[in-house]
Amino acid sequence: MLTGPIINSVATLAGSIIGATMGNKIPERLRLALPLTFGAASMALGINSVVKVSMLPPVILALLVGSAVGELLKIEKGIEWAAIRVNGPIQKIFPGKKTDEDPQAFLQNFVAVLVLFSASGTGIFGALNEGITHDPTVLISKAMLDFFTSAIFATSLGFIVATTVIPQFIILCGLYLLAGVILPLTTPQLIADFSACGGIIMFVTGFRITGIKKFPIANMLPALLLVMIFSHYWRLLFH
Template identity: 50%
Template sequence: MLIGPFANGSAVIIGGLVGAFLGTRLPERLRTALPMTFGLSSIGLGIVLIVKIKSLPAVILALILGAAIGELIYLEKKIGLFGSASKKLVERIAPAKEGMTAEAFQETFVAILVLFCASGTGIIGAMTEGMTGNPSILLVKTIMDLFTAAIFATALGYAVAVIAIPQLIIQLCLAAAAGLIMPLTTPAMMGDFTAAGGFIMLAAGFRISGIKLFPVANMLPTLILVMPISWLWSTYVPF
């Protein structure tokens, strides 16, 4: 029985509810500084994952093609609409947070949705548990997400808790598919996959920290393309 995805989803829900409840009770300087720290942590994690790269040209090609596909299908815009719909839904039950424009809400919501749902830690953790039954990686992510969700919910409100739904679906699908995917992969393919996730985490960190507004959601198709491109590159381009 899978444990990690449900534990991780529960942490996001609890953190989101607690953070939204505390809201303005936390000092403004704390609510401002900690998201920047989480952004820095995402940048650091991205760098750690990128160094696992095996074929730089293959990963860059996957990033370019993935970002192009995301732009063409307006992926980030659709995810932003999901965030806005979530916000309106929870506002029927709980009052909205003041002091944040709709545009700012969407920008931040998209970044943290990617942070929660498409991080290398979550993807590798879900696949690892699906293959071995060991939930330890996802349990580590659970602890981190509990505090991350709480801090972001002080600004974004109860909508943060809704992120647990796509996160749980993605992790369950990855865990279920891991038994089919993992035997077909090579260490090089896994290294390039991890590195591609690192680039996305790096972009999300820059966005959360307010350094550069990368369209991180539009980069997500990269995670689908990088393994086959890595295999083709290593097979037909032997250098």
């Protein structure tokens, strides 16, 4: 059963609805301080994944090529365009729940939260792990973090945060169902490099959430599709 993906997605949805409904009832100092904590947590999770890397060169190469592909495809621009289009109808349905951020900050935080929920190394590993072992512990732990993260960001971004549950559920379920096919084709070294690549993306997501630097994290996502291929052939060529 899809225990982990369901619990994680329900937690994100519940947190989003609670946060958007409560809105300004949550003290401003809390709404400002907690995203910094979430950003720091994202950095810590990223570092934890990066230190497990098996071979760094193919990971860096995947990030460079993947980022170039993402820039050419304008993935982040596409997500921002979709967010603006979706937010319009949501504001009409919930006219009293307008976002209190300027448009640029709104888009920056929405993309960061979307990537954090849907493409984090923890989520990807957790879904694959549950697909093989049927142990949902990792995704249940992630669900607790996503619940509070979605609630806090929904206080400023509004009900649109709830829409992130759609790609999150699709990705987690897809990885869960494909785990039996994907993992037998990999090695511990490939998984380590994959986790390291996701860890770097999570690390820079933390920078974005805290407002230190706006990394184009959505444009970096193609690297996750390339890193295992690069890692495999790097070993064939240089070992």
